[in-house]
Amino acid sequence: MNISADRASGVFFLLFGLAMYFAVNPNYIEAVESGNIAPRTLPDTVSIIIAICGAVLVIKPTDQRVRNPVLMAKTGFYIVLLSVGIYAMSWFGFEYVAPLLAFAIMWFIGERRPFWLGLGVVGMPLLIWYLVTQLLGRALP
Amino acid sequence: MVDFSIILAGFSDAFTLFNLAFVLFGVVLGQFVGAVPGIGPIMAMAIAIPFTFGLDPLPAIAFLVGVNKGGLVGGAVPAVLMNTPGTPDAAATALDGNPLARQGKPLKATKMALFSSVTGDTFSDIVLITVSAPLAVLALKMGPIEVVALMIFAFSILAGLIGNSLTKGIIAAMLGLLVASVGQDPENYTPRLIFGYWDLFDGLPLPSVAIGMLAISEILHRLSEAHGNVRAAVSTEDTGNPDDKRVSWAEYWSCRYVMLRGATIGTILGALPGIGSTAAAFMSYAMTKAASKDPASFGKGNIQGIAASESANSAVVGANLIPLLTLGIPGSVGAALIISAFMIHGMQPGPLLFENQGRLVYGLFGAMLMANFVNLWVGQLGLRLWVKVVSAPESIIFSSALLLCFVGVAMATSGLFGVAIMLIFAVLGYLMASFGYSLVIFIIAFFLGPRFEKSIAQSLALTNGDLTQIFRSPVAVMLLLLSVASVVFFLRSNAQSEAR
Numbered sequence: 310m311n312i313s314a315d316r317a318s319g320v321f322f323l324l325f326g327l328a329m330y331f332a333v334n335p336n337y338i339e340a341v342e343s344g345n346i347a348p349r350t351l352p353d354t355v356s357i358i359i360a361i362c363g364a365v366l367v368i369k370p371t372d373q374r375v376r377n378p379v380l381m382a383k384t385g386f387y388i389v390l391l392s393v394g395i396y397a398m399s400w401f402g403f404e405y406v407a408p409l410l411a412f413a414i415m416w417f418i419g420e421r422r423p424f425w426l427g428l429g430v431v432g433m434p435l436l437i438w439y440l441v442t443q444l445l446g447r448a449l450p
Numbered sequence: 451m452v453d454f455s456i457i458l459a460g461f462s463d464a465f466t467l468f469n470l471a472f473v474l475f476g477v478v479l480g481q482f483v484g485a486v487p488g489i490g491p492i493m494a495m496a497i498a499i500p501f502t503f504g505l506d507p508l509p510a511i512a513f514l515v516g517v518n519k520g521g522l523v524g525g526a527v528p529a530v531l532m533n534t535p536g537t538p539d540a541a542a543t544a545l546d547g548n549p550l551a552r553q554g555k556p557l558k559a560t561k562m563a564l565f566s567s568v569t570g571d572t573f574s575d576i577v578l579i580t581v582s583a584p585l586a587v588l589a590l591k592m593g594p595i596e597v598v599a600l601m602i603f604a605f606s607i608l609a610g611l612i613g614n615s616l617t618k619g620i621i622a623a624m625l626g627l628l629v630a631s632v633g634q635d636p637e638n639y640t641p642r643l644i645f646g647y648w649d650l651f652d653g654l655p656l657p658s659v660a661i662g663m664l665a666i667s668e669i670l671h672r673l674s675e676a677h678g679n680v681r682a683a684v685s686t687e688d689t690g691n692p693d694d695k696r697v698s699w700a701e702y703w704s705c706r707y708v709m710l711r712g713a714t715i716g717t718i719l720g721a722l723p724g725i726g727s728t729a730a731a732f733m734s735y736a737m738t739k740a741a742s743k744d745p746a747s748f749g750k751g752n753i754q755g756i757a758a759s760e761s762a763n764s765a766v767v768g769a770n771l772i773p774l775l776t777l778g779i780p781g782s783v784g785a786a787l788i789i790s791a792f793m794i795h796g797m798q799p800g801p802l803l804f805e806n807q808g809r810l811v812y813g814l815f816g817a818m819l820m821a822n823f824v825n826l827w828v829g830q831l832g833l834r835l836w837v838k839v840v841s842a843p844e845s846i847i848f849s850s851a852l853l854l855c856f857v858g859v860a861m862a863t864s865g866l867f868g869v870a871i872m873l874i875f876a877v878l879g880y881l882m883a884s885f886g887y888s889l890v891i892f893i894i895a896f897f898l899g900p901r902f903e904k905s906i907a908q909s910l911a912l913t914n915g916d917l918t919q920i921f922r923s924p925v926a927v928m929l930l931l932l933s934v935a936s937v938v939f940f941l942r943s944n945a946q947s948e949a950r
Contacts, residue, residue: 420845
């Protein structure tokens with residue numbers, strides 16, 4: 310999976326740049342008649358350059374190798390875990406979700422030592438709570 | 451011209467035990483938070499500013515300057531040991547610092563970073579103290595046309611220097627500019643690409659984007675590798691050779707021209723608002739590599755690479771205060787925080803500051819010089835301790851760093867929306883890094899984007915849309931020619947390396 314990594318990203322950026330120029334920018338940027346530079350000028354120019362560079366990359370790729378797909382899948386798992394954590398925080402608050410999130414991360418890494426688990430699951434969230442709410446007088450998310 | 455007695459009075463105000471204590475506290479805090487990936491001195495300064503309300507202006511500003519300077523030294527520790535820069539400024543340091551640490555010389559790498567950082571910082575402080583006003587006037591003479599040309603030159607250099615492909619560098623820079631265009635456009639103030647989310651009207655928050663792309667994406671990468679495999683976040687072999695744990699005078703002296711070049715680049719770029727220490731570090735690194743007799747050794751643990759980047763990024767801190775003190779223009783996020791602290795304490799940065807509050811300004815200069823010596827002293831004693839900060843198991847480092855990033859970004863952006871954006875950019879950063887696109891170029895382009903667009907609009911207004919008037923500015927013409935030359939140079943270099 311060496312040359313195809315650049316070709317894959319090149320195709321993506323070619324399509325992304327064209328989609329931005331023809332579909333997204335016209336629909337999500339307001340047209341303004343006055344002024345020296347229209348709101349669409351910079352995004353349009355940048356989109357076109359991205360598309361051109363994507364095409365160049367397809368034609369002339371480097372020997373870039375993509376990361377191991379298994380590792381990327383594991384990363385996807387942690388992204389889902391963090392997304393669930395943020396969503397849960399919006400419902401229950403940082404105080405309740407942070408220890409569980411810290412425990413889940415440490416557990417999946419493979420941490421089983423009670424001292425480090427205690428420090429990460431209880432100690433660190435407690436320290437953050439004390440620093441933010443007691444010392445700084447700010448609210449936790 | 452400021453009276454000499456005011457200069458002396460200012461310095462005598464600074465050199466008191468009371469101020470020394472605040473500088474020391476600031477430096478220790480800065481080095482500590484700089485060593486923890488995902489926090490950094492900027493976040494620490496933002497959190498610390500409310501604590502300084504009850505202090506007199508001089509110790510308050512001295513404390514914040516200490517945090518900023520200490521953070522740059524501390525930021526090199528995770529860059530060297532974990533290849534995870536504690537601050538974006540230290541990203542260039544990781545290029546040679548981490549390979550040196552992997553060779554069993556982590557202390558040599560971090561000490562070289564400390565020495566070159568203090569050297570560059572002291573150089574720029576001396577420049578600040580002696581020639582601040584004339585340099586700022588020179589920077590002020592650069593109009594929007596020259597600023598646009600300067601930014602195009604910076605993009606062309608960075609796109610070619612960082613990474614292995616100019617095309618990918620350009621894509622990363624363009625993506626950064628595209629993301630920077632989210633929010634209201636700088637001329638008409640109409641919403642752009644906000645997709646119905648009015649929280650985005652002021653643009654994507656810099657803390658969310660920067661921490662997501664630089665810290666969380668790296669943590670995600672490290673988490674996937676650590677999955678089911680508990681180990682220390684940092685594992686370096688001890689060679690047993692005492693020379694590998696120190697930097698000899700000969701080694702330090704061999705880097706004198708490298709540090710001088712880095713400090714000069716950092717000072718010049720720091721005096722120009724918007725360019726920043728990350729760009730200075732990479733520019734200095736690239737120039738040192740280009741000038742070296744052994745360029746192949748760079749990226750493999752050459753201490754000159756560390757000296758180049760650290761002397762440049764630290765020199766920016768002092769030089770950033772040149773436009774800030776004389777023009778009231780912050781040159782970086784850190785300077786913007788310092789300017790807000792100035793105003794809280796009744797100082798109005800600008801041309802009249804030296805006349806109205808000259809004693810306080812020279813007191814600040816004294817505190818800055820003091821902070822450099824304290825930085826060196828605390829660094830010498832504390833480096834082993836900061837190494838331990840990042841030597842704890844990955845499980846505790848990464849879970850804690852994630853929680854701190856969540857809280858820090860939520861506080862900086864007033865809510866979980868900023869945290870969600872941070873996660874989105876973490877995913878983008880992870881994918882970009884996986885496919886070999888530079889995150890640093892992206893961040894720099896994102897940071898410079900609004901100013902770049904505004905300068906284009908101002909240039910068009912000044913020239914009535916007649917772009918041929920650019921040719922009336924010799925500085926702009928020279929910078930644009932240099933941009934073209936650098937692109938041609940990098941294309942030829944790429945072609946030659948492919949041919950080999």
